Each structure stands twice: as C-alpha cells, then as structure tokens.
Amino acid sequence: MSFWDTRYDRTDYIFGEAPNAFLAANAPRVKGYATALAVADGEGRNGVFLAEQGLAVLSIDASPVGLVKADGLARKRGVSLTTHCLDIADYDWPEAAFDVVAAIFIQFAPPALREAMFAGMVRTLAPGGLLLLQGYRPEQLAHGTGGPSQLENLYTEALLREQFAGLEIISLESYDTELTEGAAHAGLSAVIDLVARKPG
Template identity: 60%
Template sequence: MNRWDERYAGEAFLFGTAPNAFLAAQRHRLPPAGTALAVADGEGRNGVWLAEQGLDVLAVDASATGLAKSRRLADSRGVTLHHEQADLAQWDFGTERFDVIAAIFVQFADPVLRQRMFEGICSALRPGGVLLLEGYRPEQLGYGTGGPSDLANLYTETLLRDAFATLQIEHLASYDIEIHEGSGHEGMSALIDLVARKPQRCIGP
C-alpha cells in the first residue's frame, strides 16, 4: 500500500467532498461540453464536480483507494467518471486530448516530476483548452496547514509563468486565505492560482 492509499483509508474524505473553491469559482470558464482531465484527483471531489458541469472527465491517480472512493462519490452524485490508476511519472498525457485540465494541489511532485507533468499538461490541452491550477507558495511552510514540507515542491508566480510560457495566462494571483477542505487542508494558507489557455491554431489563407 502506498502512502496515498494509507492517507485515503477510512470512510472520511481527507480533503472533503466539496470541490476546491478556486476550481468552483472558474465555472464560467468551462465549455458547455467537452473532455476534462483531473490530475491526481485522489478521492474525486474535483473530478466529480467537473462531471456535474457536463464534462466527460478522466480522473487519474496513483491510489487505488482514492479512486475507489471517487467512484463511490460519483455514484452518490449521479455522475460518471472515467478512472485510471497510474504513476504520473510514467503516464502518457497525450496530445490535444482535453478541453479542460484541473491540477489542484498536485505538489507531491519534485522539480523533475513537476517539469514532466507540466510539459504533459501543455501537450494534452487542445487549442482553446483551459488549465485551472491551484497550489501552495513557499510561505505555506510557515503556516503548516497542508501541502508539502519540501520548499522545492512549492510554486511561485515566476515558476508558473516560465513553466506555462506557451499558454496565454488569463489569471495569476498569490494570496493568503483561510481554507477548510477536510482535515488535509485546514487553516490559513498561502495560495497561488493560475488560469491559462492554449492558443488557437492560426488559420492560414
């Protein structure tokens, strides 16, 4: 059993069952239909919400326990998701597969894995597709209310601008706020939000 299986064990949802607040606030940016990828979706709170918005969702996670809880959550909400258990260090993101990609607190990734994931996200977005990403900033280490303990895994605005330089950044904000997302994310937190869109192809004469 990996550490995420251990963390997701039990009936309670580690990060709750409500969608991430930032993600839910971006509802107006979602297409009325299309495909979505929920990266490292764990117990399913974000993937299920995306499915409730009418999207065809693929939820990918390394934890079989998390994915099983995601299926139960989806059943209870009357929606269907596609689930895939995979190690994101090896998983093929593909090319131009998704209209929406949600990457919420995927900060288990060290810089090497993070680069691979971010490159995969850029490749997997369709032209016009949108990336919705939230994470912790280095200041989160002072709060200790969730997230990684390794500074290298945290995000700055410069890091995200550089990593997604091929996308059009529509929103990038750093701020501190109190959040309540299950027992896993609880209390004052140093957050960073990114909304970025893949440019449409140029149409020639």
C-alpha cells in the same frame, strides 16, 4: 499499502467531498467545453465536480483506494467519471486530448517530475483548452496547514510564468486564504492560482 492508499483508507474524505473553492469559482469558464482531465484527483472531489458541469472526465491518480472512493462519490452525486490508476511519471499525456485540465494541489512532485507534468499538461490540452491550477507558495511552510514540507515543491509566480510560457495567462494570483477542505487542508494558507488558455 502506499502512502496515499493509507491516507485515503478511511470512511470520510480527507480533503472533503466539496470541490476545491478555486475550481468551483471557475465553473463558468468551463461551460461549453466537453472533456476534462483531473490530475492526481485522489478521492475525486474535483473530478466529480467537473462531471457535474457536464464534462466527460478522466480522473487519474496513483492510489486505487482513492479512485474507488472517487467512483463512490460520483455515484452519490449522480454523475459518472472514468478513473485510471497509474504512476503519473508513466502517463503519456495524449496530445490535444482534453478541453480542460485541472491540477489542484499536486505538489507531491519534485522539480524534475513537476517539469515533466507541466509539459504534459500543455501537450494534452486541446487548442483553446483551459488549464486550472492551484497550489501552495513557499510562504505556506510558515502556516503549516497542509501541503508538502519541501520548499522546492512549492510554486511561485515566476516559476509558473516560465513553465507555462506557451499558454495565454488569463489570471495568476498569489494570496492568503482560509482553506476548509476536510482535515488535510484547514486553516490560513498561502496559495497561488493560475488560469491559462492554450492558443489556437
């Protein structure tokens, strides 16, 4: 069983059942859009939330255990989503396929894979589409309240501006906040949020 399968193999949801607060706060921005991709969606809390906003959601993750729980959470909430179990390094990021891409705490990726993923997110956004991304900053290592222990996996504003230079940045913010996302993300956390739109 993989690392993520082992983490998700429990009755509760390790990041909780509620959506990420940043994603929830941006719900008004996704109104009027039709399709969404939830990247590395794990147990599905964010994909399910996007489905609740009326979007047709594809939830991708490497863990079949997580995606089974995502399907269960969708049924519990009275919505549906499509799940696809894959190694994200092998995902083809179909061109201009999604109106919204949500990438919430996907910092398992070392720099080379991260660069490929970020390029894929830009590719798969439809013209006028919206990217919603949240992650941890390097200052998170001192807090120790979640996220990777590898400094190179963390985000800075300069990194995100460089990697998403082809998008119109609507908002890019760095701040500390109290996260209450299940057992795995709890306590004072150093986060960074990006809201960006693909021209067109």
